[in-house]
Ligand code: SF4
């Protein structure tokens with residue numbers, strides 16, 4: 001099941017929900033791939049002990065004019081065709097501006113002499129790896145996770161080979177690069193990294209590909225969510241959160257995507273913020289829950305505000321086990337996703353690629369336009 005986790009606005013806890021759901025589902029033994037598609041600001045890896053296996057440079061084809069074949073001002077077809085103003089005439093010569101090029105290829109199609117060739121522009125880097133997950137350990141898990149994170153963030157904790165594993169991939173956009181979509185597509189298309197033999201999640205009952213999507217409703221978010229089986233919109237209980245949630249639901253309806261809402265930090269800012277499992281139900285007067293009920297948008301989960309979870313998250317730790325009410329909320333969400341995954345069409349990418357000899361590699365790939 002391809003699950004896109006998105007939000008209308010930034011700061012709602014989208015990455016927190018994505019990472020913790022991925023870890024919880026992997027700890028339950030499912031096959032889980034977490035793809036951080038927020039390539040302008042990838043941060044999901046900060047919450048997981050990722051062992052990087054692959055790194056690839058992503059490039060985009062950009063035009064380069066062969067002056068000996070170019071007909072010059074007598075032609076101009078390429079300049080007139082480029083709607084992004086990445087080509088211009090200066091005197092009798094075609095000038096190219098690679099940073100403005102979207103790599104659509106139209107200029108080469110219209111060139112009558114084959115003078116338009118291509119060079120490459122670096123867009124960014126995609127990375128893949130695995131993260132071993134500590135199985136849920138009850139009330140002490142928050143302290144354990146904190147200990148993992150306050151040491152070496154890039155080092156896997158000392159867990160046995162049979163510990164659950166989730167596959168991880170993300171993309172890092174080159175500083176100054178304006179086009180995120182080719183890199184997001186590369187992150188989505190990247191083959192799953194190898195998983196050590198014997199890890200429970202290599203053979204789990206359900207397969208999840210969880211995407212942590214860019215915020216907003218612009219091109220980058222659309223590219224990340226458009227082919228998902230379920231779009232999970234993370235909202236915060238505030239008027240601003242509701243405003244941007246409505247935009248995101250509008251996008252989901254426009255794209256005809258199955259969608260549901262998760263309310264994060266429910267009760268935050270209210271005088272009687274819930275502090276226990278009993279109080280963590282539906283806070284009266286919450287604008288997001290009122291609106292979803294009126295609009296008939298499914299509310300798949302309500303994660304209560306918890307100071308313990310906030311402290312956990314601030315140290316870069318997983319929060320799904322940080323407090324009883326948070327644990328119950330994430331467990332309910334994972335149960336719901338398991339039920340949905342049993343009826344969703346299977347993930348097409350191969351999920352089991354055991355490769356004991358997997359090592360870190362670096363290469364280059366050309367991004368799809
Ligand atoms: S590839 Fe497309 S965007 Fe780039 S210069 Fe040619 S026509 Fe313009």
Ligand code: SF4
Pocket residue numbers: 065069070071072073075076077078079094110111112113114115116
């Ligand atoms: S379309 Fe080809 S021949 Fe015509 S101006 Fe452009 S590069 Fe030169």
